[in-house]
Each structure stands twice: as C-alpha cells, then as structure tokens.
Amino acid sequence: MLKLAIDMDEVMADTWAKFIQRFKEREGFEITSEMLTGKELSQAVPAELKPRVHEWINEKGFFRDLPVMKDAQRVVKELNQKYEVFVASAASEFRNSYEDKYDWLEEFFPFIDWRHIVFCGDKSIIGADIMIDDRIRNFSQFKGRPILYSSPHNHFIKDYERVNTWEEVAGLLL
Amino acid sequence: MLKLAIDMDEVMADTWAKFIQRFKEREGFEITSEMLTGKELSQAVPAELKPRVHEWINEKGFFRDLPVMKDAQRVVKELNQKYEVFVASAASEFRNSYEDKYDWLEEFFPFIDWRHIVFCGDKSIIGADIMIDDRIRNFSQFKGRPILYSSPHNHFIKDYERVNTWEEVAGLLL
Numbered sequence: 001m002l003k004l005a006i007d008m009d010e011v012m013a014d015t016w017a018k019f020i021q022r023f024k025e026r027e028g029f030e031i032t033s034e035m036l037t038g039k040e041l042s043q044a045v046p047a048e049l050k051p052r053v054h055e056w057i058n059e060k061g062f063f064r065d066l067p068v069m070k071d072a073q074r075v076v077k078e079l080n081q082k083y084e085v086f087v088a089s090a091a092s093e094f095r096n097s098y099e100d101k102y103d104w105l106e107e108f109f110p111f112i113d114w115r116h117i118v119f120c121g122d123k124s125i126i127g128a129d130i131m132i133d134d135r136i137r138n139f140s141q142f143k144g145r146p147i148l149y150s151s152p153h154n155h156f157i158k159d160y161e162r163v164n165t166w167e168e169v170a171g172l173l174l
Numbered sequence: 175m176l177k178l179a180i181d182m183d184e185v186m187a188d189t190w191a192k193f194i195q196r197f198k199e200r201e202g203f204e205i206t207s208e209m210l211t212g213k214e215l216s217q218a219v220p221a222e223l224k225p226r227v228h229e230w231i232n233e234k235g236f237f238r239d240l241p242v243m244k245d246a247q248r249v250v251k252e253l254n255q256k257y258e259v260f261v262a263s264a265a266s267e268f269r270n271s272y273e274d275k276y277d278w279l280e281e282f283f284p285f286i287d288w289r290h291i292v293f294c295g296d297k298s299i300i301g302a303d304i305m306i307d308d309r310i311r312n313f314s315q316f317k318g319r320p321i322l323y324s325s326p327h328n329h330f331i332k333d334y335e336r337v338n339t340w341e342e343v344a345g346l347l348l
Contacts, residue, residue: 003299086299092288098272114266115296121289125177125260127301127317143301 001084004173005118005128006076007138008089008101010151012109013066016041022056023049036152063100068108071166077111078174087112088126090138091119132169136160147172175258178347179292179302180250181312182263182275184325186283187240190215196230197223210326237274242282245340251285252348261286262300264312265293306343310334321346 009015019041023029027049035044042053056062079085087105091097098119105112120126123133124141131139132147134154139146147169148160163169183189193215197203201223209218216227230236253259261279265271272293279286294300297307298315305313306321308328313320321343322334337343 005299086296088299092276092291092293095273095276095288098276098293099269102266102269102272113295114269117266117295118299119266119272119293121287121291122260125179125262125292125301126299128299 001082002129003086003127003144004079004083005086005088005123005126005131005133006079007131007133007135007149008087008091008105009063009066010134010153011132011149012069012072012076012087013063013104014069015063015066016152017067018062018065019053019056023052027052033152038153038156040153058094058096060096061100063094063097064104066104069166071170073108075166075170075174076109078170080111082174083130084116085112086116086118086126086128088118088120088123088128088131090121090123092121130173132163175256176303177260177301177318178253178257179260179262179297179300179305179307180253181305181307181309181323182261182265182279183240184308185306185323186243186246186250186261187237187278188243189237189240190326191241192236192239193227193230197226201226207326212327212330214327232268232270234270235274237268237271238278240278243340245344247282249340249344249348250283252344254285256348257304258290259286260290260292260300260302262292262294262297262302262305264295264297266295304347306337 020031023031029049031044042050089101091101105117123138129144131142131144132149134149134151136157146160148154148162150162150164194205197205203223205218216224263275265275279291297312303318305316305318306323308323308325310331320334322328322336324336324338
C-alpha cells in the first residue's frame with residue numbers, strides 16, 4: 001500500500017480562516033483574500049498587528065477548534081482505504097499545539113489512529129510515496145510525488161502538481 | 175549530511191528505570207534485571223500490577239523527569255555535528271506524553287531544535303539513513319542502517335548490529 005502523507009494546517013484544517021476571524025473580532029482588522037494572495041499572513045497585516053500572529057499561534061487551544069476544510073473528512077476517509085494515510089504536521093514548531101492537534105484529529109478524523117499521526121518539524125525526514133502539502137519547502141528533499149494544496153500564500157508558485165479542493169484530490173488519487 | 179534518527183525511550187531516556195522505581199515505591203514490588211531479560215515490563219510484574227504500567231504511562235508528567243541514559247547528552251551532541259540528528263519517538267501512542275517529551279528534550283538536549291523533533295507512531299514513515307532504536311519492529315520497513323540499542327526486552331534478539339552503551343555508539347559512528 002502506498003504511503004500518503006497529508007499536512008494539517010491549510011490542507012485539512014483552515015488555520016488562516018481562524019486568523020482572519022480573530023483579526024476581525026479582536027483587532028477590527030479585515031483581511032481580504034486579495035491581501036493574502038502570494039503573501040504570508042504576517043505580511044498582510046499592518047506592522048503593529050504582526051506580533052498577534054506569533055502570540056495567538058502559541059496559545060493553548062488555538063489549534064483545537066479550527067474549521068475543517070470542505071470535503072476533507074469524506075475524502076481522507078476514502079483515501080485511508082486505498083493508501084496508508086499518515087497525517088504529517090510540523091507541530092513541533094509550536095509546543096502548545098501538540099495536544100490540540102491530537103484532540104482535533106481524534107474529533108474530526110477518528111479513523112486516523114495514533115500510529116499514523118506524525119508531529120514533526122523539518123519534513124525531510126518523512127519517507128512517503130505521496131505528500132499533500134501547501135508548503136513547497138516540505139517538498140525540497142522529498143523523493144515521492146509532491147502535490148501542492150492551494151493556499152493564498154502559494155498562489156504564484158508554478159512547477160508543482162496542484163489541487164485546489166479535496167474534491168480535486170479525490171479525482172486525482174481515488 | 176546523513177540523517178540519523180534516534181529513539182527516546184530506552185535509548186536516550188531510561189524509561190524502565192522510572193517504572194522499576196515506581197513499582198518499588200508505590201507497590202513495594204522489586205523488579206530485578208533478571209526478571210526483565212527478554213520480556214516486556216508488563217510480563218515481569220504480577221497480573222494484578224499490570225494495569226499500573228498502562229495507568230502511569232498515560233499520566234501527565236510521567237515522561238518529564240526520566241533519567242538521561244549515561245553519556246547520551248555528550249555523544250548525541252557530538253553526533254549532531256557530524257549527522258543531521260532527528261529525535262524520533264513514538265509519542266503519539268501516549269497523547270499526554272507530547273509536552274513532557276518536548277520539555278524533557280529542551281532541558282537535556284537543548285541543541286536539538288524543533289525542526290528535528292519527530293513525534294510519530296509507526297516509524298515506517300521515517301526516511302533516515304541510520305536509525306538507533308530498541309524495538310526491531312521499527313526496523314521492519316526501514317531502508318537505512320538499523321542499530322539496535324540494547325534493552326532488557328531485546329536481549330535475545332540476534333541479526334542486528336547492536337550497541338550496549340552510548341560509548342559504543344560513539345565508537346561506531348563518530
């Protein structure tokens with residue numbers, strides 16, 4: 001069975017949606033999709049609001065209630081029948097995210113057992129056949145088939161097989 | 175630079191020493207090294223004490239104060255100059271161990287940055303050149319060079335390159 005590594009943030013979970021909502025609610029600052037195109041979140045907000053990104057992302061609970069990406073539950077469940085699915089998240093960057101991410105997976109993707117949860121940093125250690133990720137830095141040493149999941153920040157990146165939705169992932173891999 | 179994946183429990187950290195101490199202190203039960211040879215910890219204790227293993231290992235804090243294996247700090251630090259060292263622990267089996275293991279590493283192995291911390295389950299996802307581990311199940315799909323770190327439970331296992339101490343790891347890899 002082929003090993004399929006799937007990223008969490010901006011692929012299974014809509015992390016940026018939570019940031020956008022937070023900036024609106026707590027700072028009264030509206031982030032439009034145009035402001036994010038080809039940019040990092042911290043580049044889309046005024047300089048004085050930048051520290052909020054770092055602050056919130058290190059907060060306990062931040063990753064616990066992220067919205068699930070449309071169709072992700074259904075498609076990942078189906079992929080899990082055909083591939084050995086590993087969820088591979090760079091959670092080690094945020095020590096306080098481990099339990100939130102684990103609990104989130106248990107709630108929304110209960111068919112992914114602990115054996116298939118990988119919380120890492122540098123993804124060059126991942127030895128999978130296929131990797132779905134929104135960050136091309138994670139593909140730099142990857143020997144398998146990389147599939148770029150579209151996110152505003154990677155909008156202008158070329159030269160990768162790209163999917164825009166989980167429906168498209170299903171069309172490609174199922 | 176070659177990628178070297180190093181296991182935590184029973185390799186960097188003396189997990190069983192903590193169990194042995196606990197059984198003695200809390201249950202008045204002494205575990206000798208003879209009782210552990212070629213066995214799992216739960217096989218070395220009377221049936222009525224078996225549930226303690228599961229209970230304690232899932233406790234918050236259990237992994238936070240494990241003794242560091244002799245010479246591990248010095249040798250891993252030296253290895254980290256010559257190899258790309260990843261600490262790869264099957265922490266996902268114990269959700270409550272994530273933060274403890276992260277904090278333990280930060281305290282005793284501060285030179286291992288978050289990019290090189292991998293908390294996984296099934297280690298078949300690890301794509302490294304060398305793996306030091308006490309569990310041969312972690313070598314079953316491993317394409318690199320496996321090095322078995324001696325632990326009482328693996329005493330009778332043959333057919334693997336074996337090290338008994340960190341001093342021996344140094345002799346082999348440095």
